[in-house]
Amino acid sequence: MDTMEREVNSPTLVARIQKKRRADASFILDVSVEAPPGITILFGSSGAGKSTLLDCLSGLVRPDAGKIVVGESVLFDSALRIDIPPQKRRIAYVFQSLALFPHLSVEQNIEYGLRDIPDQDRRSRIEEILQAFGVETLRKRKPAQISGGERQRTALARSLVTEPSLLLLDEPLTGLDAELKAAIVEDLRAWNEAKCIPILYVTHSREEVDALGERVIAIDNGRVLSHGAPMEVLDAPRRKRLAQAAGFENLLDATVLDLREHDGVMRLRLGEGACEIEVPLARACAGDRVQVAIRAGDILLASERPRGLSARNVIEGRMTSLEQRGTMCVARVDCGVTFVVHVTPGAVRTLELAEEQPVWLVLKTHSCHLVD
Amino acid sequence: MNSLALSFELAACVAAILLLIGTPVAYWLAYTHWRGKFLLESIVALPLVLPPTVLGFYALLAMGPRGPLGKLWMALFGHGLAFTFSGLVLASVVYSFPFGVQPLIASFEAVDRKLLEASAVLGSGKWQTFLRVILPLSLPGVVTAGVLSFAHTLGEFGVVLMVGGDLAGVTRTASIDIYNRVQTLEYGEANHLALLLLAIAFGVLCLVYAVNRRVWTPAWTRWSAK
Numbered sequence: 001m002d003t004m005e006r007e008v009n010s011p012t013l014v015a016r017i018q019k020k021r022r023a024d025a026s027f028i029l030d031v032s033v034e035a036p037p038g039i040t041i042l043f044g045s046s047g048a049g050k051s052t053l054l055d056c057l058s059g060l061v062r063p064d065a066g067k068i069v070v071g072e073s074v075l076f077d078s079a080l081r082i083d084i085p086p087q088k089r090r091i092a093y094v095f096q097s098l099a100l101f102p103h104l105s106v107e108q109n110i111e112y113g114l115r116d117i118p119d120q121d122r123r124s125r126i127e128e129i130l131q132a133f134g135v136e137t138l139r140k141r142k143p144a145q146i147s148g149g150e151r152q153r154t155a156l157a158r159s160l161v162t163e164p165s166l167l168l169l170d171e172p173l174t175g176l177d178a179e180l181k182a183a184i185v186e187d188l189r190a191w192n193e194a195k196c197i198p199i200l201y202v203t204h205s206r207e208e209v210d211a212l213g214e215r216v217i218a219i220d221n222g223r224v225l226s227h228g229a230p231m232e233v234l235d236a237p238r239r240k241r242l243a244q245a246a247g248f249e250n251l252l253d254a255t256v257l258d259l260r261e262h263d264g265v266m267r268l269r270l271g272e273g274a275c276e277i278e279v280p281l282a283r284a285c286a287g288d289r290v291q292v293a294i295r296a297g298d299i300l301l302a303s304e305r306p307r308g309l310s311a312r313n314v315i316e317g318r319m320t321s322l323e324q325r326g327t328m329c330v331a332r333v334d335c336g337v338t339f340v341v342h343v344t345p346g347a348v349r350t351l352e353l354a355e356e357q358p359v360w361l362v363l364k365t366h367s368c369h370l371v372d
Numbered sequence: 373m374n375s376l377a378l379s380f381e382l383a384a385c386v387a388a389i390l391l392l393i394g395t396p397v398a399y400w401l402a403y404t405h406w407r408g409k410f411l412l413e414s415i416v417a418l419p420l421v422l423p424p425t426v427l428g429f430y431a432l433l434a435m436g437p438r439g440p441l442g443k444l445w446m447a448l449f450g451h452g453l454a455f456t457f458s459g460l461v462l463a464s465v466v467y468s469f470p471f472g473v474q475p476l477i478a479s480f481e482a483v484d485r486k487l488l489e490a491s492a493v494l495g496s497g498k499w500q501t502f503l504r505v506i507l508p509l510s511l512p513g514v515v516t517a518g519v520l521s522f523a524h525t526l527g528e529f530g531v532v533l534m535v536g537g538d539l540a541g542v543t544r545t546a547s548i549d550i551y552n553r554v555q556t557l558e559y560g561e562a563n564h565l566a567l568l569l570l571a572i573a574f575g576v577l578c579l580v581y582a583v584n585r586r587v588w589t590p591a592w593t594r595w596s597a598k
Contacts, residue, residue: 060489086492099490103508112504113494162494 011071011165012036013198017056018065029053029222035166035198039189039212041230042202043246044219050202053219054168057200058093059086070166070198092159093168098151100143106130106154107139113162125161132191133157133184149180156184160191167199173208185212206247248369249296249340256288265312265365268292273336278312279368293369296342300362301331303351313363315339319355322348333359375540375549376565379526382457382545386464387522390472393465394517398476399502420470428534431463435535455537460545463535464525472521479513480506512583519583523576527569 013035021027029049033042042050055061057068059075062083068076070091075084100109110129114122130136133153138146143154152172159167173181192199201212209216209230216233218225226233254268257276265278268290279292300306306314317335324330329348331341339361343353353359401413419427434441435453441462445453453459483506491501507514529547536543538552546565553562 058493060492086489087495087497089493091493093490093493095486095490097484097486099484099486101487101490101505103505112491112496115495115500158494 011197013057013068013070013166013200015057015068016066017053017063017068019052019056019061019063021052027222029056031219031222031224033200033217033224033227035200035215035217037196037198038192038214039199039201040215040217041209041212042200042219043204043209043216043233044225045204048219049222050204050219051170054093054170054200054202057166058091058168059084059089060093073165090162090164091166091168092162092164094155094159094170094172096171096174098155098172100151100155100158102143105140105142106135106146106150109143109154110158110161112158125163129157129161133160133187149176149184152176152184153187156188160195163195165197167197169199169201171202171204174205178207178211181208182211247295248293249342250292250294250299251371252292252294252337254290254292256284256286256290258286259284270335271337275315275336277315277363277368278365279370280366282370284370291371293371294339294363294367296330296340298364298367299339299341301333301341301343301347301351301353302360302362303353303357305360306362309362311362311364313361313365313368315361315363317359317361319353319357319359322353322355329353331359333361335361375544376546376568378541378544379546382460382464383522383525385461386468386525387472387518389461389465390468390521391514391518394469394472394476394521395514398473398480399506401473402477402480416473417470419467424467424528424530425534427467428463428531431459431466431531431535435459435462454535455539455543457542460532460536460543463531464528467528467531468521468524471524472517475513475516475520476510479510479516482513483509515583516580519576519580523573527573 013033015034016032017029019029021029027049029052031049031053033040033053042053044050052061056063056066056076063076063078065078066076067074067078073084074080074082075089075091076082101112104112107126107130110126111122114125117125127136130139133156135150135153135157138150138154143151146154155172173184176184188199201208203209203212214229215227216230217227218233252270254270254277257267257269259266259281261281264281266281266284267276267278269276270292277292282290284290300311305316315335317333317339319331320334320338321332322329324345327345329343329345331343331353333339333341341361347353397412397416401409401416432454433439435445436442437446437452437454442453445451445458453462487505487509488501491505496504527547528545529551532543532545532548533551536545536548538544538548544552546569550562550565550569553559553565
């Protein structure tokens, strides 16, 4: 199939959904999403409305209003009173809990959705998917007798063997180590090369976004915050909640001191202290209270005052704590406000970093992001 | 027919009927969101706290020649319902209802809802989902319901006395027989039957507890998809 043909035949998900949560009247999911073939990531903190959105798309939950279309088929339209039941939507949905049937073997689980398919066709489809997801040797085992990763593969295979026109994944790979996760995602991508359906992948993990990302839709408190390529959406966070979710460890209160329009920067004073930094120009006036988000990994740490740098922000401070977490060291540096900085254990040894020691932090202007 | 065989026949009929009626009732109670559900739950549990004589008394009135059930039965079959085996079965079904329904409700409710959603998304309707997921996963509950209603019917006395009378071979069950023999001072005979009922009751309870401890059930029923 060439690219042109693919684009014509490939279904795109277009949905507009409004849904009140029954238990919490103040929460309203109100979103418009569009997902072309390929992986689209639905990113947001827990409680943002991601799972509610997937439940609505799959037909398990009925939206209060809206319209859901996949390719040519209208699955839900509140104006036309169309509401196709989940059984007939041809949407595959893999839950976080996977929901494998514990009384059925791997093979029987995969066979579950193929009841109406003629025998011969059913056999060949099962064999094909067992191989594609590398679970053919486990076919007689029960879900309790296989590993976590194997369960995740089985759940994917069970959903995809029905040849759905849309795949919904609700954090199906949480709890797997990175290598296993990457292998499963690779199989999923390979499978979708041929089938070319939209895949909505829900996660609140920044790492998964980087590993999978083609497109991201960021959701918070029931609304779409922004959408686009992962870099655009998550690396320049416009909102505080998104900044926290996207892994910006430093979220600091600041006051605008002055704007330098011709340099494209403005100066901020951090907290109540004397510490000043330069950040990219944004719509603000001198005296405004703002917040600035900085990744712990974007900050350089020096044991002597650095010189001859292009970076505009060099701040002196004192190391208050240093602890190793996995393959990374987390340093806290007091510069009037406290910064969290990530450094490698190697750097800690080479620089002979220790607590109570004076250090200098180096921040690139464009690593500092103003958030609303 | 001896009284013990009659008791067994009665208990088997009641257990079978209760599984048939109890399953849809339990399904509905386990999955409905209806606010008034507690009303039906209370009705189902009522025989647990009601004296058997009260239940038997109203059953007798309903089944009598001027009661609604008695009239209906007369119109359908040409004879009354009170003091017949059918009447005994009917009254016993009501009396053992909680024992047949409550274990089913508990086991249906214990099935992970996500499994039902997964089944729906995979194309199975409610009936298919019940047959392919809920029922196999509720097997211990079904066994418990069947065995408990069987055992409870086997041991009942008050209701049988009220609606059955004491007709040899028709409504004289083992428990009534024991009572009669004590009245006529046939202690040896009474002891014989009583010991048998005791052994059966103990055996049946052992079976129920073993099933619920999953002594014999296969490993998969012990694993819940969390």
